[in-house]
Amino acid sequence: MTNTKSSRSNHFMFLGLLAVAVFGCQSAYASSVCTTATMAAYIAEGSCEIGNILFTFSSSAYSYRPGDTSVPASDVIVTPTGTGDAGDSTGFTFSTSGASWETSSNPGLADVNITFSIALIDSTNYWLKSTTLSVDPDLQNPDGYVGILAGESVQDLSKNVLPGINLTIAGNTEVESIGLGGTALSGTSNFLAKGVTVNKDLSLVVADSPNKVTVDGISEYFTYGSTPEPGPFVLTAAGIGLLLLLRWKKALLGLFGPLALLVVGAGTTHATPLCASGVLSTYIGSGYTCALGDATFSNFTYTATGNGTTAPTTSTNVVAIDEDGTVGFQVEPVWLVGGTETETITFSFEVTTASYDIIRFAASDTATANGTAKINSGSAATLKDGGSTLATEVFTCSSSLCLEGGMTELSVSPGTTLLVTDEFFMTASGGLPVTNSAHISNLTNTFEELIPEPATFILIGSALVGLAVAERRRRSRKS
Secondary structure: OHHHHHHHHHHHHHHHHHHHHHHHHHHOOOOEEOOOEEHHHHHHHOEEEEOOEEEEOOOOOEEEEEOOOOOOHHHEEEEEEOOOOOOOOEEEEEEEOOOOEEEOOOOEEEEEEEEEEEEEOOOOOEEEEEEEEEEEEEEOOOOOOEEEEEEEEEEEOOOOEEEEEEEEEOOOOHHHHHHOOOOOOEEEEEEEEOEEEEEEEEEEEEOOOOOOEEEEEEEEEEEEEEOOOOHHHHHHHHHHHHHHHHHOHHHHHHHHHHHHHHHHHOOOOOOOOEOOOEEHHHHOOOOOEEEEOOEEEEEEEEEEEEOOEEOOHHHOEEEEEEEOOEEEEEEEOOEEEEOEEEEEEEEEEEEEEOOOOEEEEEEEEEEEEOOOOEEOOOOEEEEEEOOEEEEEEEOOEOOEEEEEEEEEEEEEOOOOOEEEEEEEEEEEEOOOOOOOEEEEEEEEEEEEEOOOOHHHHHHHHHHHHHHHHHHHHHHHHHO
């Protein structure tokens, strides 16, 4: 009887530990309710909830450059709206508490960039269905030479490109804007996704006219609704997994300690300084070399030639990316041609891994092209191993919003030095500068490294435990 009670006690103890582990993991993701606060506070908090919707803001969620005035994240007010219920429009309004988002130089250019992710907390039978972007403009003397180019890109959790939004705001009302060759002041993107990442990129333009462009507010709303989900399959899989855990509970509990040490020990160290988010002028400095994950990056170069508008390298942000084995950079430039202008931009760097294979290369940018303006053929990201081209991701854009680029599967051994070159050829051949313009932002280059995951170790360990248990039973029967 004592052994039976002890066995039952062990069963309940293991189930208790399993429940704590499962629900403990879920509670780690619990977030506070979204309230009116500054963008700096949202970034510091990381995530918050409105009803059934979880919003996540990373350290690179906001930037403003170069502009006539500085508007830091601490001066941006984020106001939540909506209930987060199915069918209800839920999201935020972004505004400023100090200096406004504006430019009045002649010519002038400023860029507002806001990025965040959206996911459903309870996604059973629910899908995100749409997002709506609205801009509240204040244009002095609208005449086609002042305006706002607003592009929003949308990607799902697998980085698939979903329909985006492109607004060319040439007036202070929809009638005025459309009358000057622009668009409405708001736009909607429809899709089906469990979660998305959205990037709002607004360029404020003053061309050949000493006027002022101001953005008084930016609004973003999302809707979701019900769609059948294959819940029984998920429950069945979970049940099978629980049975396996119960069968091998002792062995798995014994493996947790060694596996944790193995996972921690899998990390690599670099003598090279870590790549830090900063400005482009730092990266293209002589001899600059830095590391992310297992990869070392070096030999950064940048050139911009033509009569278009480009932000100085001292105000072009570079965001280092190091997430779950994916490493690389997001360059946040302000590159624009309008009216009758041309511009050629080239950005390049080298990358080498020490211990891990490179299995994927991805490159993308957010761009708009309106009227006569284009991002021409030949604009692309190329990846080379010496003289051999391994990948080419095209950036050509000739109409509306373009989230270009893509991903290439690779098999590159450690120690191989790869060269990435991003090239853009932009032209505008006539017409009003605002409604005949092309704009590029958010140039991203990333690599995925082949890093053994903890799940792999658990599967291997489970197989070894199973063999050991079978062997022990076989010997017990013999004796």
